[in-house]
Each structure stands twice: as structure tokens, then as C-alpha cells.
Amino acid sequence: MNQASVIVPSSPLYPPTITPPEVPLPLYRFAWRFLGNPLLAIPQQVYQDRFVVLRNPGAPTIAWITAPDLTERVLQNKDNLFVKTPLEKRVFKRSIREGVLTSDGPEWRWQRRVMAPLFRHSELGGYVPAMAEAAAELTSRWRRDGARKRAIDQDMADVTFSVIARTMLAGGEPDESETIKQCGERYLSRIPWEMLWELLGLPEWLPHPAVLALNRASTQMRSAVRAIINRHRRSGVSDAQDLLGQLLNARDPETDRPMPDDLLIDNLLTLLMAGHETTAKALTWSLYLLARAPHWQNQIRDEVMQVVGNSSISYEQISQLPITERVLKEAMRLYPPAPVMARTPVREFDLEGYNIPAGSQVVIPLFCVHRHRKLWDDPDLFDPDRFLPERAADIPRAQYMPFGVGPRTCIGMSFAIMEAIVLLATFVRDAEFDWDRVHMPEPISRVTLRPKGGMPLQVLPL
Numbered sequence: 001m002n003q004a005s006v007i008v009p010s011s012p013l014y015p016p017t018i019t020p021p022e023v024p025l026p027l028y029r030f031a032w033r034f035l036g037n038p039l040l041a042i043p044q045q046v047y048q049d050r051f052v053v054l055r056n057p058g059a060p061t062i063a064w065i066t067a068p069d070l071t072e073r074v075l076q077n078k079d080n081l082f083v084k085t086p087l088e089k090r091v092f093k094r095s096i097r098e099g100v101l102t103s104d105g106p107e108w109r110w111q112r113r114v115m116a117p118l119f120r121h122s123e124l125g126g127y128v129p130a131m132a133e134a135a136a137e138l139t140s141r142w143r144r145d146g147a148r149k150r151a152i153d154q155d156m157a158d159v160t161f162s163v164i165a166r167t168m169l170a171g172g173e174p175d176e177s178e179t180i181k182q183c184g185e186r187y188l189s190r191i192p193w194e195m196l197w198e199l200l201g202l203p204e205w206l207p208h209p210a211v212l213a214l215n216r217a218s219t220q221m222r223s224a225v226r227a228i229i230n231r232h233r234r235s236g237v238s239d240a241q242d243l244l245g246q247l248l249n250a251r252d253p254e255t256d257r258p259m260p261d262d263l264l265i266d267n268l269l270t271l272l273m274a275g276h277e278t279t280a281k282a283l284t285w286s287l288y289l290l291a292r293a294p295h296w297q298n299q300i301r302d303e304v305m306q307v308v309g310n311s312s313i314s315y316e317q318i319s320q321l322p323i324t325e326r327v328l329k330e331a332m333r334l335y336p337p338a339p340v341m342a343r344t345p346v347r348e349f350d351l352e353g354y355n356i357p358a359g360s361q362v363v364i365p366l367f368c369v370h371r372h373r374k375l376w377d378d379p380d381l382f383d384p385d386r387f388l389p390e391r392a393a394d395i396p397r398a399q400y401m402p403f404g405v406g407p408r409t410c411i412g413m414s415f416a417i418m419e420a421i422v423l424l425a426t427f428v429r430d431a432e433f434d435w436d437r438v439h440m441p442e443p444i445s446r447v448t449l450r451p452k453g454g455m456p457l458q459v460l461p462l
């Protein structure tokens with residue numbers, strides 16, 4: 001039954017953001033701020049200019065680039081000038097090591113080719129029932145628990161991990177899930193130390209205070225993934241069409257060798273981590289914005305009731321939920337789940353008159369691109385209608401790019417969008433979200449964009 005609803009727009013919503021330093025900081029203050037929240041070390045000019053170059057004696061040059069034509073040039077990488085940064089490789093050297101996210105050249109290409117079939121459009125529809133099921137399980141839990149304040153960030157991490165495990169591993173959610181989730185969380189929260197050491201030009205043999213914690217978390221995560229692989233092998237399933245089956249059957253096109261065990265672990269861990277953390281953050285921030293903007297919540301609820309009713313969302317219905325999609329897109333503009341991308345030039349290059357040496361950090365701070373003063377009207381305002389088709393047509397590709405651009409663009413983009421729409425639509429149909437009018441979560445970069453202090457929201461099952 002269609003219900004008429006009266007929509008009362010609330011006052012404009014300017015959700016929490018950060019206050020950048022007015023000028024580039026001297027090295028010691030840069031380092032201090034970086035450890036707390038790397039976004040707080042990026043100067044205000046980066047939100048206003050095409051690019052900003054920072055040279056600190058003894059440390060690598062940093063170029064923050066925000067102009068869409070320049071970021072597109074870096075990310076498309078037509079002249080093979082850029083590779084993944086030593087910083088990213090160093091940060092992940094203990095955990096996902098040489099997998100598809102961190103490798104370059106032929107090593108990267110064949111791993112990406114092996115994974116590509118799992119993310120083809122023809123495969124994606126098949127994942128939707130598992131997504132809808134995981135969403136329904138969570139909303140049933142909410143119903144059982146009754147109205148109460150919940151750590152929504154935690155709930156989102158649990159449900160997205162469950163989706164990735166059910167869809168990528170034929171055996172469903174493994175016993176090792178908790179270890180991988182918790183160690184992953186610990187690993188990401190200690191990473192700024194490793195980043196800072198690299199940015200200061202400090203050698204790898206010089207330990208920093210987070211070395212032990214990083215080592216411990218990565219050893220535990222990797223043994224958990226090894227256990228999953230061993231169990232899969234013991235089960236005798238050799239031609240499984242799930243991710244692990246594909247990886248086990250993959251052959252290097254040049255040598256015909258199978259993927260060595262260490263590389264198998266790198267990639268399975270990459271997919272489990274990259275495939276749940278980011279989507280969890282997209283949903284966490286979306287629900288926060290909806291809790292602050294109840295009239296958007298009502299619009300989504302009406303849309304879902306009209307298109308889906310009380311059933312599970314099907315693949316075909318996903319494209320019929322444009323309001324849900326607009327809210328998600330605007331949430332990922334204001335709070336990009338991966339807030340920073342970076343590359344390193346292998347040769348020096350000229351950036352509009354500035355010489356950028358080989359080995360520099362060329363940083364594309366999505367957080368700043370998505371809130372750039374010269375690119376967006378009222379950039380800090382929550383306004384999902386920016387993504388109405390007639391308005392979105394004018395947005396250049398490299399001005400809004402939560403999934404990146406070019407050959408290294410997110411392999412899981414379509415999967416993630418589908419998943420986020422199915423989950424968000426189900427949650428808003430089945431529950432109401434409210435905030436306590438006190439918690440103003442600062443967005444804090446820990447590879448993914450977290451809400452400082454977590455995301456407590458009042459959940460009222462409907």
C-alpha cells in the first residue's frame with residue numbers, strides 16, 4: 001500500500017569536518033598532527049588551489065594535487081610515470097605485502113586479471129541474495145535487542161565482513177572472521193607511525209613505538225588466512241568458482257606457475273580487508289547523516305516501501321532506488337571511505353612549473369578534492385541532490401571519485417555500490433536512526449575514514 005507522507009525539510013546540515021592548518025606546518029608540528037589525524041596536517045590551501053608543493057629538507061617532497069585534470073593525469077598514468085608509493089608498500093609490508101593493491105607492473109597486472117572475473121557484471125547479480133540475507137540478519141538482531149543505542153560502526157564492520165566472506169568464500173563465514181576483523185582494526189589504527197617514519201625519511205631498521213603491535217596483528221591475521229586456505233585445500237574442492245578457488249587455480253601467464261602460498265595469503269587478505277572496511281565506513285557515515293537529516297531517512301523509507309515492500313531487495317530493484325543511491329553518493333563525497341590516494345613518480349616531472357623529483361609523494365587527498373572551495377557549491381553542506389542526474393552530469397570524473405580513476409580504480413566498485421544500496425535500503429526500511437545531539441564525530445584518517453569516538457546511534461526497530 002502506498003502511503004502519502006509529508007516531507008518537512010530540516011535546516012541545512014553542515015556535518016562535522018576538520019579545521020585544516022592555515023599554512024603548511026613546520027616539520028615537528030606536521031609530524032605531531034599527522035600522528036593524531038593525517039588530515040589535520042594538510043594545509044588549507046589544498047582546499048583552494050590546484051596543487052600545493054611542500055619541500056622539507058631531508059624528507060621526500062610532498063605534492064598535494066586536487067585539480068581534476070591533474071589528478072586524472074596522475075591516476076590514468078598514460079606515460080608510466082607513476083607507481084604505488086614506497087609509503088604504501090612500507091605500511092602494508094607486514095600484512096598484505098605484494099598483493100594486487102600494493103604491487104606494480106606485470107606482477108600487478110596478472111593478479112588483477114585473475115580477480116577480474118569475480119567482479120564481472122554477469123557475476124554480480126548472484127551476490128545480491130547473500131547481501132540481502134546479511135542485512136536481514138542484522139535487522140532481526142536489532143529487533144531482538146529492542147530500541148537502544150548501538151555502536152553502528154561496529155555493526156557495519158560485522159555485516160560487511162559477513163557479506164564479503166559469504167560471497168567470496170564458498171564455505172561461508174569462516175571461524176577465523178573475528179581474528180581477521182579485530183587484528184585488521186588494530187593494524188590500521190597503528191599505521192600512522194609507519195607512515196610518519198617514511199615521510200620523515202627514517203630507515204626501516206629504526207623501530208617506532210607501534211612495531212610490536214603491527215607485527216603481532218599481522219602474524220595473527222596471516223595465520224588465520226592460512227588456516228582458511230588449508231581447510232579449503234583439505235576439503236578437496238579444486239575447481240570452486242569462489243575467490244579462493246580462482247586464486248588456487250590461477251597460473252602465471254608467462255611461467256604457468258601457480259600463485260605461491262604467500263601471494264595467496266596477500267590477496268585473500270587484501271580482498272577481505274579492502275572489501276569490508278571501506279563499505280562499512282560508507283554505511284556508517286551514511287547512517288550518521290541520515291540520523292541528522294530525518295527527512296532524507298523518510299524519503300528513503302518511502303522509496304524502499306514503494307519499490308520493494310517488505311521483501312528482500314533483488315538485483316533488478318537496486319537501480320530503482322535513486323534516492324538511496326544519492327544519499328550514499330553524497331555521504332561518500334563528504335566522507336570518502338578511502339580519503340587519500342598517492343603515487344610516486346619514477347622520474348622527475350614538471351608540475352606546471354614546479355620540479356617534482358623522482359621518489360616524491362604525489363598525494364591525491366580525496367577528502368580535500370570532494371570539499372574543494374573552487375570545485376563545489378557550498379562544499380560542506382550535505383545535499384544529496386547534487387547527484388540528481390541533471391546536476392551530476394556537470395561533475396568531472398576526477399572531481400568525484402570515491403573509488404579512484406584509471407587502471408588502478410577499485411576492482412570492487414560495482415560490488416560495493418550494490419552492497420551499500422541493498423544494506424542501506426534494508427536498514428532504513430527496518431529501523432529509525434537518531435543521534436544524541438552531542439556526539440560530533442571528527443573524521444579521522446586511518447587508511448579508511450573513521451569517526452573519532454566511534455559512531456553511537458540510537459536504533460529504533462520498526
Ligand code: HEM
Pocket residue numbers: 100101102112164270271274275276278279282336337338341342401402403404405407408409410411412413415416417420
Ligand atoms: C565503498 C567501498 C569502497 C571504496 C570507497 C573503495 C575505494 C577504493 C579506492 C579509492 C581504490 C584505489 C586506490 C588507488 O588507486 O590508490 C581501491 C582499490 C581497490 N579496492 Fe576498493 N573500495 C571499496 C570497496 C571495495 C570492495 C568491496 C572490494 C573487493 C571486494 C575492493 C577491493 C579493492 C582492490 C583489490 C583494490 C586494488 C585495485 C588495484 O590496485 O588494481 N574495494 N578501492
